[in-house]
Amino acid sequence: MDNGATMHLAVSLLPGIADASPDPEFTSLTRFVQKAEAAGLDMVLLADSAPASGSDGANKQMPFEATTLLAALAMVTNRIGLVAAASTVAHQPYNLARRFASLDIISHGRVGWNATVAQAPREAANFSRPEGFSGDDFRRRADEYIGIVQGLWRGWDADALLFDQSGGCFHDPEKMHLLDHKGEFFSVRGPLNVARSPQDTPVLVLSDLSVSDLDIAARTADVILLDGGPRDGAKARYDDFRRRVALCGRDPDAVKVLINVSPFTDGTATIADGMEREFLAKSCDGFNIQMPARPSALDDLVDLVLPALRRRGLFRESYRGVTLRSHLGLAGGGGQ
Amino acid sequence: MTSRQMKLGVFLWATGHHIAAWRHPKAHVTAGIDIDHYIQLARTAEAAKFDMVFCEDAAGLREANVGIASQTSRSIGFEPISLLSALAVQTSRIGLVSTASTSYNEPYGLARTFLSLDHLSGGRAGWNLVTSASPIEAANFGSTGLKPHADRYERAREFAEVVAKLWGEKLGATGHDGQSFSVRDSLDLPRSPQGAPVMVQAGASDVGRDLAARTADVVFTAAQTFEEAKAFYDDLKGRMAAYGREPDDIKIMPGVAPVVAETEAEAHEKHEELQELIPDDVGVALLSSYLSISDLWRYPIDGPLPELPPSEGMKSRQALVIEQSRRDNLSIRQLARHFAGARGHWRIVGTAAQIADEMQARFEGGAADGFNVMPSYFPGELEAFATLVVPELQRRGLFRTEYDGRTLRDHLGLKRPV
Numbered sequence: 001m002d003n004g005a006t007m008h009l010a011v012s013l014l015p016g017i018a019d020a021s022p023d024p025e026f027t028s029l030t031r032f033v034q035k036a037e038a039a040g041l042d043m044v045l046l047a048d049s050a051p052a053s054g055s056d057g058a059n060k061q062m063p064f065e066a067t068t069l070l071a072a073l074a075m076v077t078n079r080i081g082l083v084a085a086a087s088t089v090a091h092q093p094y095n096l097a098r099r100f101a102s103l104d105i106i107s108h109g110r111v112g113w114n115a116t117v118a119q120a121p122r123e124a125a126n127f128s129r130p131e132g133f134s135g136d137d138f139r140r141r142a143d144e145y146i147g148i149v150q151g152l153w154r155g156w157d158a159d160a161l162l163f164d165q166s167g168g169c170f171h172d173p174e175k176m177h178l179l180d181h182k183g184e185f186f187s188v189r190g191p192l193n194v195a196r197s198p199q200d201t202p203v204l205v206l207s208d209l210s211v212s213d214l215d216i217a218a219r220t221a222d223v224i225l226l227d228g229g230p231r232d233g234a235k236a237r238y239d240d241f242r243r244r245v246a247l248c249g250r251d252p253d254a255v256k257v258l259i260n261v262s263p264f265t266d267g268t269a270t271i272a273d274g275m276e277r278e279f280l281a282k283s284c285d286g287f288n289i290q291m292p293a294r295p296s297a298l299d300d301l302v303d304l305v306l307p308a309l310r311r312r313g314l315f316r317e318s319y320r321g322v323t324l325r326s327h328l329g330l331a332g333g334g335g336q
Numbered sequence: 337m338t339s340r341q342m343k344l345g346v347f348l349w350a351t352g353h354h355i356a357a358w359r360h361p362k363a364h365v366t367a368g369i370d371i372d373h374y375i376q377l378a379r380t381a382e383a384a385k386f387d388m389v390f391c392e393d394a395a396g397l398r399e400a401n402v403g404i405a406s407q408t409s410r411s412i413g414f415e416p417i418s419l420l421s422a423l424a425v426q427t428s429r430i431g432l433v434s435t436a437s438t439s440y441n442e443p444y445g446l447a448r449t450f451l452s453l454d455h456l457s458g459g460r461a462g463w464n465l466v467t468s469a470s471p472i473e474a475a476n477f478g479s480t481g482l483k484p485h486a487d488r489y490e491r492a493r494e495f496a497e498v499v500a501k502l503w504g505e506k507l508g509a510t511g512h513d514g515q516s517f518s519v520r521d522s523l524d525l526p527r528s529p530q531g532a533p534v535m536v537q538a539g540a541s542d543v544g545r546d547l548a549a550r551t552a553d554v555v556f557t558a559a560q561t562f563e564e565a566k567a568f569y570d571d572l573k574g575r576m577a578a579y580g581r582e583p584d585d586i587k588i589m590p591g592v593a594p595v596v597a598e599t600e601a602e603a604h605e606k607h608e609e610l611q612e613l614i615p616d617d618v619g620v621a622l623l624s625s626y627l628s629i630s631d632l633w634r635y636p637i638d639g640p641l642p643e644l645p646p647s648e649g650m651k652s653r654q655a656l657v658i659e660q661s662r663r664d665n666l667s668i669r670q671l672a673r674h675f676a677g678a679r680g681h682w683r684i685v686g687t688a689a690q691i692a693d694e695m696q697a698r699f700e701g702g703a704a705d706g707f708n709v710m711p712s713y714f715p716g717e718l719e720a721f722a723t724l725v726v727p728e729l730q731r732r733g734l735f736r737t738e739y740d741g742r743t744l745r746d747h748l749g750l751k752r753p754v
Contacts, residue, residue, distance in 0.1 A: 026425075026456060063525045065452035071421035072456050090445040094395055094476040102415035106371045106422050125511075125520040126444040161412070163366060165359045168615055170409045173402040187479035189472075193397055195369050195412045 006316040007279045007309070008256055008286030008328055011036055011301070012045040013293040025063055030076045031295040039302045040318050042327040043081030045114055045205070045288065046070055062293065067099050074107035081324030083112035083205050088145045089123050094188055097152035100202045101194035109198030109323035112223070113149070117142035117216060118208040141185045143216045146204070148188050150220060151179045153201040155191030199323035200332035218244035222330055223256045225288050234259070234283035256285040256328055263291045268304035275305070276314060342699045342734050343587050343706025343748055345388045345433070346381040348374065351409045352713030353593055355622055355676040356613035358409035363713040368413040371422060377714055378423045381430055384722035385736050387747040388431030388462065389423070390708060391416035395440055396473040404621040417449055424457035431744030433462035433536055439488055440468060440477045443498035444519050450533045451503060451525050459529030459743035462554065463499070464536035467492045469628070489543045491516045496535070496551045503532035504753055530743035531752030540568065540652035549575035553750050554587045556708050558653065558680045560660055565590050565703035587705040587748050590698070591681035594691050595712055596720050607685045610712055611673055619672030626653050626680060637669045656680055681710055688724035696734060
């Protein structure tokens, strides 16, 4: 039986790198994600590879935008979490909240939004903002944006839809809530025209965080991705972050901290040992392993690392629930 | 030799196009949260060899009055780009067309998203350009309210131009720097499998027609009578030469809301059954929103439509409703009920042969290149159209019995853009 101490494991597809095999890209991605699902991983993160977000264009590009790709992958999987990157510059908050709310219903509650409060170079120039944003403006704007998105995700109560055909009452008007947000950067009345998520709200994953972003993350995130630092700093960093979460009035376990791991180059035994050490030292809740989107890239993880972790009782044998929140051991949506 | 055949789309709309569809015992009342419902609809349409499924869209509630809204099923549903991306994997031939607004998107993001859908579907995507006339939507995108019609269309014109450049890789080294938009880079995705996603439009105002004549591949329209349809068809095709285009470069597909049954009596019975389910206040509210006025309920429901000032909303739709009310001498209640069923589109109630006759007359009379079919409720009325009307059209040689190509442009007989 699994105990509560299971680690959380995600894989991220490195941006801009498609499978070089002759298979159509979607076929190859399907095999990748199905293999990750068969292995019981919590989630796959899909980067969004606009040149604007920093890839150098030297690699063969994946021909897909991440949210559309996610919808398609939801059709060929049924348990694994699917998280797409989407930029706060490329989308209006209402549109982004709505896209992810819809994806969450399409996938029966397996969706997350990977947001960043860091500005991608060049991106604003493709979205009619050639001057970009100052770093500080961008952070305040992203903070406000995330609050709007999470607020819109809560616009409909879970029991708002009545479907009362004979009485002529489709939904309970008392259970639909306007957002009425008026802020520094945005004004959004709401509500969304998409029903409540099957998992309460989509999961919010924050990445590329600087120290000054940690309080935003502590207040809003469900998962944060951190780069692996020096070993002795990781524990202090984790404890510090959990304190910040508690200061926001949230349960420290309400945010899962995953450490980014580069593609495996060391021996797999060493990798499993390193993951075990960090996890048991309580310096993270799990790992996000970055790899190119070819199914063979998963081989070492699936065939060697996961069995080693499972033998040591560190990773669950199979999915416990059907939603991404249940995989991650999360209750309802973050923030508030 | 194959003679000219009509193009057919299925206009998907949750429980159905009839405002009371969700109350019908045979409608799928949970359509707005059930992806399997849509997968089934898309497969039914594909098996019947439709050119495309089409999703309308609004980024906001459709009805401001919450009491009215709660009596319709239109306040919740799927966001169409995510919906069609999912359907892309569940189908292999049918076109996938979604509405998206030029007022609340940026051309780079929209072009990239539709191109991604095009790659996921192997060249079956299309974008229906709208400028969004609803103040409810506007309130989700800032505090300045709905922009005037002319401003929205000016932005839309530039938007469409930038999207076409991005799809065609003709952005150039300097990018685009215009009145409403600036874009520095070309898209990072490969060229579309069909050259470029199909560009659809529906605006029927004067400025809307010019934009369509210049940029559209397909035009959806609402026309009640043959004469209206013919006048629109001739006018739009006549505007194309000015932009160096051939008349056949645009397929004009008016909406048609059929109610079909084995006998005419049965068809009328089915239709009446739906009409009975419309609450008066819902019908009047729907009519008000199309007329872009808020106080229609103040007037006696059994009296005539009052004189109305011109609106900043949907100009062409408003004119159409007013003209119909005068022509048929309808009370507000009658107009509301009539209108609720098909929302100003052309409704035909009858047998497969009667419906095929009417469609054939418009198609062969030079008033349509095809039709956007609006079933009153799903899935039943789509299935009825697919099993009764489609075979009748095929017997007459008016509709394909098999797909010839793989892309939406192939189905529609559209040129690949260079």
